[in-house]
Amino acid sequence: MRREKRVLVAIVIASTLLVSILGYMYLTEIGQRETVYVGTTTSLYDTGLLDVLKEEYEADHPGTNIAFISAGTGIALEHGKNGDVDVLLVHSPALEYQFMEEGFGVNRKIFAYNFFVIVGPPEDPAGINGTGPTEALQTLLEYGRSTGGPIWVSRDDRSGTNQKEIALWGEAGFDYDTIKQEGWFLSSGSGMGATLQVADERGLYTLSDIGTYLKYRADGLIGLERLVENDETLINVYSAIAVNNTRVSHVNFQGAMQFIQFMVSQRVQEIIAEYGADTLGRPLFNPAVDVLRTGQPADVAGWIRSYAYFDVGGTLYECPPQWRIGEYGLYS
Amino acid sequence: MTVEEEIVAITLRSLAVSGMASLLAAGIGLPIGVLLGLRHFRGRDTLTSLFRGLMSLPTVALGLILYLIFSRAGPLGFLRLLYTPAALVIGQAILVLPIMVSITTETVENVNPSIRDLALTLGADERGAAVSVMRESLGGIVLALSASFSRAISELGVALMIGGNLQGLTRVLTTSIALETTRGEIMLGLALTAILLSLMIVFNILLNVAERRVRWWLWE
Numbered sequence: 104m105r106r107e108k109r110v111l112v113a114i115v116i117a118s119t120l121l122v123s124i125l126g127y128m129y130l131t132e133i134g135q136r137e138t139v140y141v142g143t144t145t146s147l148y149d150t151g152l153l154d155v156l157k158e159e160y161e162a163d164h165p166g167t168n169i170a171f172i173s174a175g176t177g178i179a180l181e182h183g184k185n186g187d188v189d190v191l192l193v194h195s196p197a198l199e200y201q202f203m204e205e206g207f208g209v210n211r212k213i214f215a216y217n218f219f220v221i222v223g224p225p226e227d228p229a230g231i232n233g234t235g236p237t238e239a240l241q242t243l244l245e246y247g248r249s250t251g252g253p254i255w256v257s258r259d260d261r262s263g264t265n266q267k268e269i270a271l272w273g274e275a276g277f278d279y280d281t282i283k284q285e286g287w288f289l290s291s292g293s294g295m296g297a298t299l300q301v302a303d304e305r306g307l308y309t310l311s312d313i314g315t316y317l318k319y320r321a322d323g324l325i326g327l328e329r330l331v332e333n334d335e336t337l338i339n340v341y342s343a344i345a346v347n348n349t350r351v352s353h354v355n356f357q358g359a360m361q362f363i364q365f366m367v368s369q370r371v372q373e374i375i376a377e378y379g380a381d382t383l384g385r386p387l388f389n390p391a392v393d394v395l396r397t398g399q400p401a402d403v404a405g406w407i408r409s410y411a412y413f414d415v416g417g418t419l420y421e422c423p424p425q426w427r428i429g430e431y432g433l434y435s
Numbered sequence: 436m437t438v439e440e441e442i443v444a445i446t447l448r449s450l451a452v453s454g455m456a457s458l459l460a461a462g463i464g465l466p467i468g469v470l471l472g473l474r475h476f477r478g479r480d481t482l483t484s485l486f487r488g489l490m491s492l493p494t495v496a497l498g499l500i501l502y503l504i505f506s507r508a509g510p511l512g513f514l515r516l517l518y519t520p521a522a523l524v525i526g527q528a529i530l531v532l533p534i535m536v537s538i539t540t541e542t543v544e545n546v547n548p549s550i551r552d553l554a555l556t557l558g559a560d561e562r563g564a565a566v567s568v569m570r571e572s573l574g575g576i577v578l579a580l581s582a583s584f585s586r587a588i589s590e591l592g593v594a595l596m597i598g599g600n601l602q603g604l605t606r607v608l609t610t611s612i613a614l615e616t617t618r619g620e621i622m623l624g625l626a627l628t629a630i631l632l633s634l635m636i637v638f639n640i641l642l643n644v645a646e647r648r649v650r651w652w653l654w655e
Contacts, residue, residue: 110566114462121458124451140518149618154602170518172599173614186507187517296617318619353507 138168139358142180142188144263145294147341148173150314150387152378153192159374160365167358175262183207183344186351190359191344192366194263196411197270199342203413203426207351208344211422212433213395214366215341215375215388216407219267221331222299222316223308229254231308232330239331240275243308247287256307258298259283259290267339268310274336299325312339314379314387321383335402340391340411343367347428360431367392367433395421396435438623446630449607452520453587456527460535460583463528465576468539472572473565483540489533498596501526505597518599523607526593531583538582542575543568570650577646581639588635 147153148171157169172179172188176195180202182188191208193199202208221239223231229246231239247254258265269279282288289307291298295315302309303325313332319325331337343363348356365371372390379387391407398404412419422434471483503509505517516522546568554564569576591609598605600614608631615624 110569117458117462121455121462124455145617149614151618157602170599170601170604172518172601185509186512294617296619315619322619322621324619324621351507 136166136168137355137358138170139190139355139362140170140172140188141190141192141362142172142174142182143192144176144179144194144341145173146194146262146264146312146314147192149294149296150318150379152375152388155374155378156366156371159371160362163365164361167361169362175260176266177261180207183346184351186346186354189346189355190362191346192341193344194339194341195266196340196342196413197266198263199344200413203344203422207347209347209422209426209428210345210360210363210431210433211342211426212344212363212367213340213342213391213407213411213421214372216391216394216403216411217313217339217388218333219264219310219337219339220313220316220329221308221337222302222311222327223330224306225326225328227328227330228306229308232328234331236271236331236334236336237275240272240277244275244277244282244287248285251286253289253305253307254287256289256291256298256302256305256309257283258295258309259292260294262295263339264295264310264312267337271310271336296324299327303327317379317383317385317387335406338406338410340407341388342411345428349428356428360429363433364431442627442630444603445606445608445611445627446634448520448605449588449609449631450634452523452607453527453584455524456587457531457535457580457584459524459528460532460587461580464532464535464579464583465539468536468579469543469565469569471536471540472543473568483537486533486536486540490537492530492533494530494590494592495596496592497526497530498592498594501529501593502596517597518601518605520598520605523594523598523605526597527587527590530590530593531587534586535579535583538579539572539576542572542579545575546571573646573650577642581642584638585635588631 143153153171157171160169161167172182174182176193176198179188179191179193180198183191183202184207199208199211203211221231221236223229229243231242234242243255257268272279272282283290289301291301295311296319298309299311299316299319301307308330316327316329320327343366345356345359345363346354348354372392375388375390377386379385394400394404395407408419412421413423415423427434471479501522502517504511505514505522506512507517516525550571551564551568554567559567589609591613594600594605594607594610595613598607598610600606600610608627612624612627612631615627
């Protein structure tokens with residue numbers, strides 16, 4: 104049948120076209136530039152800083168492509184264990200320690216820090232403005248229990264920010280998993296931006312990273328005020344960790360180490376120090392490499408050490424010697 | 436690359452990836468659908484129910500399953516497909532296959548059985564009769580294509596989990612909308628949404644025109 108033949112020919116042409124395009128896409132992908140996969144936390148990626156660094160790096164290393172996989176710290180570490188990323192940029196010392204202790208990560212280097220903030224409605228019904236974090240959380244809890252209505256919203260997604268929140272409640276003397284069940288405590292289960300909007304909409308308090316907060320505030324998306332900030336216990340430390348190629352096969356270890364060296368280089372540290380100053384009125388991150396090398400300013404260096412260093416046999420290490428591979432001039 | 440160029444590139448990539456995924460799904464799904472619609476065999480009802488059930492597979496769940504399969508630690512990790520456009524095409528094709536199969540089956544099945552009998556009476560062989568049925572089912576098959584493409588281009592879970600939203604590689608319209616929203620770039624997110632919707636409306640207008648042309652062509 105002629106008609107049938109035509110239909111057949113059309114099908115054959117369409118599928119040939121399909122296969123060739125697919126093949127082309129696949130081949131261009133394989134024969135392409137070397138790619139370094141960087142697993143990163145959302146609070147870092149969403150600020151846009153990494154897009155700037157990607158351009159810098161690719162200009163320096165023609166032929167290399169940086170691919171950021173942006174996810175919460177928990178799933179980012181999971182990507183590392185599976186060998187789907189070569190290097191991690193994360194901010195949860197407790198989870199990092201576990202990851203490295205299990206042998207998945209090596210050559211950890213702290214590259215930046217900033218502070219979390221406790222934000223809330225401008226009228227501040229619970230009256231926590233100006234208090235310290237521990238006192239603020241205790242006040243909020245009591246206020247919440249007395250009024251019964253929702254007062255606090257938590258991301259509750261095991262992100263770095265959520266890990267910090269759990270630790271802060273612990274320091275205030277409460278068990279996160281217990282108070283989570285109470286009526287004044289809401290769980291948004293979503294990212295920082297969405298959680299800030301929930302807090303704004305419903306007049307709640309929450310813990311936020313400074314980057315997301317400033318961005319949302321500058322864009323007029325939220326009216327929340329910073330009520331508790333610049334306290335030692337609110338410090339937020341970002342580190343880079345290479346995935347251990349002796350434990351996880353196939354990862355691009357050389358590429359990962361080159362990227363870490365780039366992150367701690369003088370030039371990138373300067374970019375980090377300035378990022379956000381022009382658009383948001385103040386920088387979002389502080390470079391950490393010089394602070395830790397010189398120990399100045401002493402208070403900040405001390406805070407980072409006590410919060411983000413690993414205690415091995417009574418000594419504090421940025422990266423304990425047994426978890427270092429190769430010599431990349433990272434530790435002096 | 437300026438923002439405008441970036442948006443154009445993302446839009447084209449979305450069309451290419453989801454278009455290929457739908458074609459791939461059509462290549463596999465249409466024959467299965469026609470078969471399920473025309474033939475009656477043991478287990479057929481179970482199969483059609485299975486495909487209908489799979490239509491409700493959450494995109495993020497499929498993304499998770501495919502991530503575990505395509506991950507370096509997974510069974511197909513050696514293919515190095517994770518975070519490539521090819522993985523995205525395969526993922527979306529799997530996602531829309533049940534839609535393709537279910538709509539085709541239903542359409543073919545509901546073509547008046549007398550048409551097949553008539554064709555056979557008029558001297559057509561089995562294959563010829565099948566073509567007559569196909570011709571009557573054209574509207575439903577076009578709907579299957581449209582629904583599949585719509586689902587593919589509007590899904591987010593698979594694109595995030597196995598595409599990774601990599602700039603210049605696997606960043607498509609939906610992942611851009613999600614990213615710009617979390618970044619607080621609400622207006623950009625809305626603009627991208629407007630692009631996606633207008634594209635789909637234009638696509639469906641073109642598809643309607645194409646359907647008329649094909650109908651005319653099949654009848655000569």
